[in-house]
Amino acid sequence: MKDVWTIYKRELGSYFGQPIAYAIIVIFLLLSMVFTFTLGNFIEAGDASLTYSFFLYLPFVLMVLVPAVGMRLWSEELRSGTVELIGTYPISLWSVILGKFKAAATVWLIAIALTFPIWITVNWLGEPDNLAIISGYIGAFLLACTFLAITLLVSAFTRDQVICLIVSSAICIGLVFATFDPFVRQYSKTFSPEVKDAITALGVWDHFLSLARGAFRLQDVLWFASIIIASLLGTSAILSAKRS
Amino acid sequence: MIEVENLTKRFGTKLAVDHLSFTVQKGEVLGFLGPNGAGKSTTMRMVTGFLPPTSGSIRICGTSVIENPTAAKRHIGYLPESAPLYNDMTVTGFLNFAAEIRGLTGTAKKEAVSMAIETCFLESVARQSIDTLSKGYRHRTCLAQSLLHDPEVLILDEPTDGLDPNQKHEVRQLIRRLGEKKVVLFSTHILEEVEAACTRAVIVDRGRIVVDGTPEELKEKSGTGSLTDLFRQVTTRDTEPETSEDAA
Ligand SMILES: Nc1ncnc2c1ncn2[C@@H]1O[C@H](COP(=O)(O)OP(=O)(O)OP(=O)(O)O)[C@@H](O)[C@H]1O
Ligand SMILES: [Mg+2]
Secondary structure, eight states: OHHHHHHHHHHHHHHHTSHHHHHHHHHHHHHHHHHHHTTTOTTTTOOOOSTTTTGGGHHHHHHHHHHHHHTHHHHHHHHHSTHHHHTTSSSOHHHHHHHHHHHHHHHHHHHHHTTHHHHHHHHHHSOOOHHHHHHHHHHHHHHHHHHHHHHHHHHTTOSOHHHHHHHHHHHHHHHHHHTOHHHHHHHHHHSOHHHHHHHHHHSSHHHHHHHHTTOOOHHHHHHHHHHHHHHHHHHHHHHHHHHO | OEEEEEEEEEETTEEEEEEEEEEEOTTOEEEEEOOTTSSHHHHHHHHTTSSOOSEEEEEETTEETTTSHHHHHHTEEEEOTTOOOOTTSBHHHHHHHHHHHTTOOHHHHHHHHHHHHHHTTOGGGTTSBGGGSOHHHHHHHHHHHHHTTOOSEEEEESTTTTOOHHHHHHHHHHHHHHHTTSEEEEEOSOTHHHHHHOSEEEEEETTEEEEEEOHHHHHHHHSSSOHHHHHHHHSOOTTSOOOHHHHO
């Protein structure tokens, strides 16, 4: 546990000791606000919930920005050879993976928390269901963590950060669009219903939207958790296999 | 104490380390010599628990690296060949991190870090960011990292690589001094270092030990009293035509 903390501190220090964390947080805040005030019609909708004005657009922002935060986690370590230091210190690989994951998740926790003015604004404009908003925020954070775990897994494969960014964004974009309604309508015409159901079961929308609407279902949380855990286990397996 | 028995490492079809056996006792400094690609670094990576061996056994102070890696790694200080470092940290920041990972806290950590900075002559760059260090200082920072926890076993892959003549001298003295109380295994391409720092040396060629002995014994074996001559006699040169075994 202490080892996780040591790694976590180092990784977080390296995020905030460089422009990367600040840059991504600022871009995230700008993009999410732009979507909310343009496509989301935040002002005119007269809808005091954040579901369709704010949360709905988050997957599109996160699917490219989250890999940008996670891409350096293992790629940089493989490129600079520090993996050889880490690999000869008396700590488990698993605590390094957890420390790295938690540090990057903290960056996203901060980024998502900094959207709080919009929460204050809806409370000032109307009487929103604040529990539903909390549920939406939990969904947003879980989604960021899921994309992050996928990026971490991809970064274990390559020492090239750009390749990691491209591949993991592609996977996240795939996950988002595979079940995005307009697309589902398209491919449900060509595919049989079974295939369509199989694809929608894989995508994020079902699970994310139910959280964003305030329906806090255990199955959604489990869905996110299982992808995260599977990706972290995969990362550990890839790194061990790489050495031999 | 390092005990290595029948250590073998295969990368695909390439045999990098071929049934290597040796032991290094406390108070010994073993020099690892050999041409490029002989398998020195690969052996060290296995001894430090970074690479899993294809077969063979490694024991550090009685603990098996393969069965109980974490416990074995506690005894080891390791300087990898490329002296990898976290470029986004300062020298002190990095050493503090490495000390914490070694389980040091509070004043013990502070003392260990300032001791390592002193031993490796890093005072002048202690607050400097690692990515702005010169090659020699990078190497010394990585060396400092291996000394933090006062390990019983030191494994140094080309510790004098990239150092200026003064620092080469200092590091040899350091290895000698540390070798009195510790187990030291280090590799080098500089044959004078054998006499300057080693109590014993082995020459590795194509993953096998071809010569083993004290610096005096090695000089005797060469016939001419020159280690370079011995080295050239016993190792395969890239400039020689390939043997039929390799061609197959
Ligand atoms: N990860 C790897 N995959 C494939 N082959 C490898 C790998 N690591 C090392 N080798 C091969 O194993 C052999 C031994 O390499 P090693 O780095 O141990 O040599 P060395 O004795 O340290 O050489 P040098 O003096 O140049 O440092 C080389 O032929 C090298 O190409
Ligand atoms: Mg080497």
